[in-house]
Amino acid sequence: MAVGDLSYVRTEMSPAEKPPRGEHGLAAWLKKNLFASPGDSILTVVGLLLVAAILPPFVRWAFLDAAWVGADRSVCSTVVQGGIQPEGWSGACWPFVKAKFELFMFGRYPIDERWRVILVGILFVALLVPLLMPRAPRKGLNALLFFIVFPVVAFVLLVGGWFGLEHVETSLWGGLLVTLVISYVGISVSLPLGVLLALGRRSKLPVLKMLSVIFIEAVRGVPLVTVLFMASVMLPLFLPPGTTFDKLLRALIGVALFASAYMAEVIRGGLQAIPKGQYEGADSLGLGYWQKMGLIILPQALKLVIPGIVNTFIGLFKDTSLVSIIGMFDLLGIVRQAFSDTNWASPQTPMTGLVFAGFIFWIFCFGMSRYSIYTEKRLDTGHRK
C-alpha cells in the first residue's frame, strides 16, 4: 500500500495528556493517604486527635514554657512551691541539666583530671569513625588499635597510677563515662566469647557442647538484675578470703557474661544458616577446624547475622542502665541521684532529667540501628531476594 493512499498520517507524537484531576496534587494525596474510605477518615481523625493531645503540650512543656536560665530551684517551681513561676505552671527545668551537665558526663571524676576522660573520648571517636566508614583504608591496623591498643591506653589514662598520673578510684566514675565503659567492654568481650560459645554449642565433642548449652541456657533464663546481684554478692564469696574486688569490675563481668550468652545464640543462628556444602568444601580442602571456621564459615555466618549482633549491642547498651540497681552511677543512676539535690528539687526536675537521659540513650541506640541497616544493605551480596 502506498503512503499516498492514506488520508491522514500523523508524523509527530501528540503531547501527553495531563493526569486527570484528582490524581495529582495535594488534594489527591490527601484523598489517597488519609481519606481513602470512611473508615480511613475516622482513623485519620483519631490520629489527629492523638497527635494534638501529645505534641503541643510536649512542645509547650519542653520549649515554650520551659525555664532556660537560673541558678537554683526557684526558676523551676511555682510561687506556692517557693519559686517564681505562676500558679499552674508546668515546663522543663533546663537550668538543672545545664548545672549538672558535667556531673552527668563524668560523675564525680576529679575536676582537674577530667581532661583524661575527654582525651579518651577523643581517641575513641577518632578510632571508631574510620573503622565504621567502609571507604577508610587500613582496616586491619585500625581494628588492632581500637581493640588492643586503645583499651590499654584508656585503662592507663582513666585509672591512672602510672607515668605520674594521679590514681582515680572507680567509685568516683559516673555518668555517661560508666555507661560507655561498660558498653565498650561488654561489646568487645561478648563478641569473641559469644563466638566461642556458639562454636561450643555446635561442637561434636559432648563435654564442650554440654557445658556451652548449660551456660547459655542458664544465663538466658534469668534476668540481668539477678546476674548483677550474683556478680556483686557472690563473686567475692567465690574468691579466696580477703580478696577485694573492684565494684565496677564485678558489674563488667556480670554484663559481659550475660551479653555473651545472647550473642552466642545469635551467632549460632548464623552458623546454622550456612549450607552443609560449605563445611564439606572446607573439609575437602584439608583445612583444620580453626582454619575452616576462621576462613570459611565464620566470615559468612557473621555477615548473615549482623542485624542480630547489632540488636544485641543495642540491648546491651540499654541494659547498662541496670547497674544503677547494684549501686553504681551510670548515666541513669546519676541523673536519678541528682533529683535529691535540695538546691534543684522541684516537681519538674525528675521529668526534665529523665527526658534528657532518655534523649542521650535514644541517640546512641538509634544511631546503632541506622548503622546496622546501612551495613546490611552494603554487605548484601544478593543471596537473598
Next chain:
Amino acid sequence: MASQEALRNDEAARVSVLNDPKVRGLIYQAVVFVLLVVFVYWIVGNTVENLKRANIASGFGFLSGRAGFDVSQSLIEYNSDSSFGRALVVGLLNTLLIAVTGIVTASVIGFLVGIGRMSRNWLIRKICTVYVEVFRNIPPLLVIFFWYLGVLSVLPVPRESIVLPFGSYLNSRGLYLPKMIWAEGSWLVGVAFLVAVALSVFVARRARARQMATGQQFPVLWTSLGLILGLPLLAFVVAGFPLSFDFPQQSTFNLTGGLQIKPEFIALYLALSFYTASFIAEIVRAGILGVSRGQTEASFALGLRPGQTLRLVVIPQALRIIIPPLTSQYLNLTKNSSLAVAVGYADLVAIGGTILNQTGQSIEVVAIWMVVYLGLSLLTSVFMNWFNARMALVER
C-alpha cells in the same frame, strides 16, 4: 614407577596418634573437664571458707524464720510475722501478676501498632513508626522511672484527687477503683461461664465436622459470644444480682475503701507493656510482610472476601513466623519484671534482695531466683512450643 609401588603398599599410612581427630577430641575434652573440676573445687573451697568466716550457716533452713519486714502489696495473707518462705511466695505471685497483665496489654498494643505500621493511612503509619522507634531505643528502666517519678509521683495529693468515672479516683498514692464484692450465690455465675465455654467448644467442633461433611457453615462466632455472655448473665439474674460495689470514700487526708492499685505497680505495668509492645509490633509486621503477596491474590482468585482472606490465609501463615520471636518477647517481659526492685514493687527479686541483705544467705536466694525464673521460662516455652506445633506447617 615409584608411585605404583607406593600404591601397592598395603600398610596403613603412618600418622601420629595425636593427629587423629577422635583422639584429639578426647584429649581436649579431658583437659577442659579436669580444668572445670579444679575450678569448681577451688570455688567451693573458697566459698565454704568465706561462709565459715562470716558465720553463715548454709542450707534452706532460714526459709521458716520470721521475715520481720512488711510488703507493700500482696495477693495472699502476709504480715511481718510470716516466714521468709511465705514472703518469697508473695514475691513470686507479684511477679506472675505483673507478667500476665503486662503480656496481655503488650500483645494488644503491639498487634495494633504492628498492623498500624502497614496501614494505608499515612498519619497512622507515621504515628506507629514514631512509637516503635522511640520506645525500642530507650532503656526499660528509664521508662519505668518516667512513669513513676515523672508522671505518677507528681499527681495531686489524696485530698485533691482527680475524679474519674465510675467512682474511681487517681492521686499520688495510686488508682482507687470500686471493689467488687460477690455475695452468696455468685458461684452460679462462675459455673455458668465454665459451662458456656465448654458448650462453645462443643459447638465449634460440631460446626467444623458438619462443614467438612456437608459444606454448610454455621455462625460459630456469634453463637459462642452469645453463650459466653448470655449464660453468666442469666445466672446472674437467677441468683438475684449477687454483686455489690465498695466505692472508695474521700475522707480528710486519704481515701478509704475500694480497691487501691499502687503507683509502683502502675508504673511497672505501663512501662513494661509500652516497651515490649514496640518489639511485638515489629515482630507482627515482619510476620505479616513475610506472607507473600501471591497468597492474598490467590485467595481473592478463589473468591474469598478480604476478611476471610485475612482470617483463613494470611494470619495462619503469619503466626508461624510470629510465634517463636513472640515467645522470647514474653520471656523478656517476665524477666524485665525484675526491674521492679528499682521502684520498690515487691516482686521475687526485690523480696529476695531484702532477704539476702537480712540473712546473708546469698547462695540460697540466688539459687531460688534461678530455679524460679528458669522454671517460668521453661513453662512459657513449653506452652508456646505446643501452640507453635499446632500452628506449624504440616508437611508430608
